[in-house]
Amino acid sequence: MWGVPRGAAPSLAAGPRRVFGEVTPLYDHREIEPKWRAEWERSGLYRFDPDDPRPKFYLLTMLPYPSGDLHIGHWYAYTPVDAYARFLRMNGYNAFVPFGFDAFGLPAENAAIQRGVHPREWTMRCIARMREQMRPMGASFAFDHGVVTCEPExxxxxxxxxxxxxxxxxxxxxxxxxxxxxxxxxxxxxxxxxxxxxxxxxxxxxxxxxxxxxxxxxLTAYADELLEMEGLDWPERVLTMQRNWIGRSEGVRLRFPVEGGDEEIEVFTTRLDTVYGASFLVLAPEHPLVDRLTRPEARDAVADYRYTASRRSEVQRLSTERVQDGVFTGSFARNPFSGRRMPIWVGDYVLLGYGTGAIMGVPGHDGRDYAFARRYGLPIPVVVRPRDAAEAPDADAGPFSDDGVLIDSGPYSGLPSEEARRRMADEVERRGLGQRTVEYRVRxxxxxxxxxxxxxxxxxxxxxxxxxxxxxxxxxxxxxxxxxxxxxxxxxxxxxxxxxxxxxxxxxxxxxxxxxxxxxxxDSSWYWYRYLDPHYDEGPFDPELARRWTPVDQYTGGVEHAVMHLLYSRFFTRVLRDLGLVDHSEPFPRLFNQGIILGADGRRMSKSRGNVVNPDDLVERYGADAVRGYLMFCRPWDEGGPWQPGGMEGVANFLQRVWRVLVEGSEERRSEGAARAAAAADRRELRRATHRLVRKVSEDMRAFRFNTAIAAMMEFVRQLGRMGEAGLRGTPEWSEAADAFCRVLAPVCPHIAEEIWHRLGHGESVHLQPWPEWDPELTADEAVVVAVQVNGRVRERVRVPAGLDEAELVRVVAADERVRRLLSGRTPRRAVGVRDRLVNFVV
RNA sequence: GCGGGCGUGGCGGAAUGGGCAGACGCGCCAGCCUUAGGAGCUGGUGGGAUCUUCCCCGUGAGAGUUCGAACCUCUCCGCCCGCACCA
Missing domain, CATH: 3.40.50.620 (HUPs)
Structure with a gap:
């Protein structure tokens, strides 16, 4: 029933093997993987039931755009999600892991123009193809809950x-x-x-x-609230990017009276402490006051400048080190603090869209204003000195833009910048010149x-x-x-x-x-609510389900959405909250960014570069379990990097070994007859290894450290193989080991784990089994080898009973014959012991 | 320029409440098995010296703290990512 037919081409990774002179059964992924996938589908193993009484866990991965071709990057993103989902279920959770498609978008429309296919048809074909390519992964996702955003419903x-x-x-x-x-x-x-x-x-x-x-x-109505991110378990850089993007800054809006009229120019500044150093004003070229303030004699120059500036924004600004240029309007304003007469300029280094579209020029304390003043010969007053310098900095030496101590600032001279800002803002408000405000960069x-x-x-x-x-x-x-x-x-x-x-x-x-x-x-700013019941027709989503199932417990996806999708979704969720539709503000309390797999050449995978790695080929050759295992083993999940084609073999070999040790080995035993009597010490050792494996894999899976979890499995199987040779097959300890191993392997390599599980004589699916538990007592060593250092250098190793405290450990080690010889009569000045690790003698 | 992150064998990476650096895998080397092997098995594999042991040097560079530093502190160098005239 499970031998390879003579005529069938065996997969390369599982070439025929001779044992006892005949071809023995072998692990053939082509046979078992489709078989189990069909079985899981038939039995509805992963059908989602929102009313299942077990604790819920909403595990969500960012919905992809259906580009039509799945590449290895998709597998890299989704395999750990599936493994984690399986892990959760085995740990007693009702895990909801839907999968849908972000189906509107330009590529489909471009295809329609180029090939005459309707975008809907194109998109649906791509979706069908991607689903087909996902199938071999054996993912336990709730595809039937996956929305397709281009559907009218x-x-x-x-x-x-x-x-x-x-x-x-x-x-x-x-x-x-x-x-x-x-x-x-x-x-x-x-x-x-x-x-x-x-x-x-x-x-x-x-x-x-x-x-x-x-x-x-x-969005700006929620800018302040979107800045509240305490308690979000998100990668630091995403939090930082959002913070920077929102770009909150506190300052003051201050009006400068224009000479010869009742116009006023309002500026925004975060450095009110430098106001005595403001020697000119600059308006953005598009500022509405420019026309009214431009004197007849400057009209042509200003018009020219505005035209040039408008073209400049249409052409590209190629250099970041562009000179700050501008043109004088002919008008003047008065500085309400210093009384200084300030020329009013127009300059395109001032942006209409930020603050008030006008600034006060403080060339002594701002780099851009400094460059501007230099260029046009404007005065450069110095009104802040560094805290530790007694003298005022030289205006020719460039701007001093840090906080410091005020000078030449009337009654504020001598105050530190921070205090001066506070008091000057009070004066601004008292005199009705303006008020404190908060500006945001986000639009x-x-x-x-x-x-x-x-x-x-x-x-x-x-x-x-x-x-x-x-x-x-x-x-x-x-x-x-x-x-x-x-x-x-x-x-x-x-x-x-x-x-x-x-x-x-x-x-x-x-x-x-x-x-x-x-x-x-x-479309993608609220989809996870719709996933709960994609055909609900009394509202965007079922509020009762949303109450029970959201926020999402764990979100995963690429870091490229750090500001766009994630910021929009946080905004949307707050609006939903204010509409009374949900009771939380944050849609995704926990976020994890997986890395990006590049082509073997270290560049982004793309068809035009010809460096795309296609999962279909790998699956055909090595099997889905091996591909899954390798993707989770090759590096920490949050790191990306070039695809390393060679590494696949390692995991494929590992699965061969798993098969040999757990399946073929049991055949050998039967054909060889009785096992040798196994030593009690070996049997204890096997239990220890088993319980340690379970502990290690449990901890690593929980923390998304899949690579080290798999490394531990590899180590374990090697050891298990040796134990088998030593005659432990057939013992209760062996059964425990095989049983536990199958279970911890199941999330990562679901097909082979299922096959072996059944061959071990179990009837029910391994994926319905509870996650194994470990007994801390059993994981403990009886004896450990500690390093013996002299002055911090390892000189000897000594085997001692485990768990000795510092004093005991030093005593036992010092009594060792070889250690005595090592110290050769010298009396250590000091001895430091570290439980179960080392002893350091200082002589 | 500002902000975030990172520098460990030939390669991907382990090990950071300081405690035997290099787990696991790839690659490479040797041996076994084989008619054969781009299969499989066993062992070895940081560098140097010695070739049996003992030893020295090693986590981007330099300094510091410590009995002890990949891990903590400071300075520097390099790389990646994000923002970038934001007043």
């Missing part, structure tokens, strides 16, 4: 959320300078523009600036995309009523199936009359639909 609720956001003023439309990707023919959120040369995160094309009317989600989330393959924004425009939300009962606003895909770069929705033309929900008159679709990050 899903995106209907994106639209529903949009309406809720709109009602609360959290979704709004405004005209603003936005980032446009010429490659993708759409606007992008600020988070999707990367690098110092500002490229599109998807296609790497440099973005350009455009002034457009777009929909935004008011509202631009969600409009000028593309077809996304969730339509449920808004219509009526000549009479203006912007009108689509009523809830009319959702979903369906994407028209009959769209035409042309390489014009324009959304097909713009030319689709049937979609475009509608009637106003308010007055019934003719109206036009919004043609922008939503950023696909909207």
């Amino acid at each position: 899903y995106y209907k609720w994106d639209q529903w959320f949009f309406l809720k956001f709109y009602e609360r003023g959290l979704a709004y439309r405004k005209r603003a300078p936005v980032d446009w990707c010429p490659g993708c023919h759409t606007t992008l959120a600020r988070e999707q523009v990367v690098g110092e040369d500002r490229r599109c995160e998807r296609c790497d094309t440099p973005v350009v600036r455009r002034e457009l009317e777009q929909w935004f989600f008011r 509202d989330w631009l969600i409009s995309r000028q593309r077809y393959w996304g969730c339509p924004i449920p808004i219509v425009y009526c000549d009479g009523c203006g912007t009108v939300p689509v009523p809830e009962e009319e959702l979903p606003v369906l994407l028209p199936e009959d769209a035409e895909f042309l390489p014009t770069g324009e959304s097909p929705l713009l030319r689709n009359e049937a979609f475009l033309r509608t009637s106003c929900p308010r007055c019934g008159g003719p109206a036009r639909r919004e043609t922008d679709t939503m950023d696909t990050f909207v």
Whole structure:
């Protein structure tokens, strides 16, 4: 029943083997892996039951975009998730591990343009293919709970959320300078523009600036709250990235009166302590006051400058070391602290989108202002000196931008920066010049995309009523199936009359639909709630299930989503909370980032580079269990790196050995006859090894240290093989060892573990067994070898009873014959003992 | 520039409440088995000296703390990642 048919080609890793002159049965993954997968599917082994009374565990992995081809990186991300899920179940948890697809997005639409396939069909084919490629992994995921975000029954609720956001003023439309990707023919959120040369995160094309009317989600309303991350068990760098991205800074808004009128210029500063050193003001070129403040004689120069600046943002700023330039408006303001007359300049190193779009120039204490002042010969007052320097720093030596002690600052002279800021802010507020404020770097989330393959924004425009939300009962606003895909770069929705033309929900008159679709990050900002019951139709998700099953207990995924997806999801969850839909603020209290596997050449895997490692080939050759095992063994899960093709063999050999020791070995014993009487000491040793294995694997699995867990299994099997030779087969200790080993192997290599489990004579699946327990008593050594050091150098090793305390250990070791010889009569000045480790004699 | 992380054999990596550095695996070497082996088994494998033992040097570099440092402190060097005119 399990011999390899003569004609069948055995897999390379499991070549025929001769024992006692005949071909013996061998481990053939091609036979057992499909067999067990079919069996698990048939018996519904991993069917999810939300009402199962065992403690729940929601284990979630970021849903992938269905690119159509699974590569080894996907396996690297998902295999440990499956192993951990199996581990949890064996530990008594009802683990929910759904798997879905982030199915809207540009590649499908581009495929439609290039190959004439409808995006829906393309996407569904990709999903089918990826599911097919996932199958051999034997993953215990709840695929039937996996949402596909391009399904109307899903995106209907994106639209529903949009309406809720709109009602609360959290979704709004405004005209603003936005980032446009010429490659993708759409606007992008600020988070999707990367690098110092500002490229599109998807296609790497440099973005350009455009002034457009777009929909935004008011993320900034939650900026402060999103900064609260205490208690999140997340990788430090992700926390840091989010903190930096939100970029909170405390400061003061301060108004400077303009000479000869009643205009005022408001600036934001975090360094109010330097206000006596402010010698000029700079406005962003787009600042609304520029026109009014520009004197007739400066008009041409300012207009020129603004034009150049506007072009500059469209072309790329190639250098970060660009000079700070600008132009004088001809107007002056007065410094309300020093009384100094300050020229008002326009400069594009000042950004309209941050603070007030205007700054006070403090060249003595800010690098950019310094460069600007130098360039245009503006005065450089020095008003702060370093704490430990008695003299004022020389203005020619460059700006001093640290905190220090104030000088030449009227009544504030002599105060440290921090205290001065406090008192000066009091004065600002007292005199009505401005107030303390907090500024954030994060912007509202631009969600409009000028593309077809996304969730339509449920808004219509009526000549009479203006912007009108689509009523809830009319959702979903369906994407028209009959769209035409042309390489014009324009959304097909713009030319689709049937979609475009509608009637106003308010007055019934003719109206036009919004043609922008939503950023696909909207789809992925709440999907884990929908997973619980993907076909629920009374709301976006079943609130009762959400109450019991969320937040997610453990989230895993790539670090590339550190700001985008994770920030949006945290924002969404807070809005859901404020809508009364969930009772928590953080969707993912625990996050783990797996590393990225690169091509063997050390570069990112891509078809164009030809360095993609295909899991199908590896599975065919070595079997899914070996591939799973190797991926979990090759490095710590949070580390990535180049694919090392050679390493596969090691795990394949390990599984061969497992088979030989546990399956073939038992045959040999039967054919050889009775086992030799096993020594009692060996039997104790075997139990010790078994219980230590269980302890080690339990601890490592819990902490996601899969590589060392597997190393421990490898060591154990080697030892087990030796024990078998020593005649321990057939003993109760052997049975315990084989039994426990099968169970700890099961999460990592589920197929072979199941096969061996059954061959050991068990009827029920190994995956339904409880995780083995270890007895601390049994893991303890009876005797240990401790190192004997003299002056910190190992000179001898001595076997002593385990568990001696420091004093006893030193006494026992010092009494040893070889140690006495080593010390040769010298009396140690000191002896340090470390239990079960070493003794150090200082002479 | 700011922030986060990391430097251990030929390679991936073990070992950080300071305590025998290099677990486990790849590769390499030797032996066994074999008609054969790109299979399997056994053993060896940081560098140097000696070739049996004893010894010396070794965790990016240098210093420090300590009986004892890959681990703690300081300085420096290098690499990776994120942000980058944010006032």
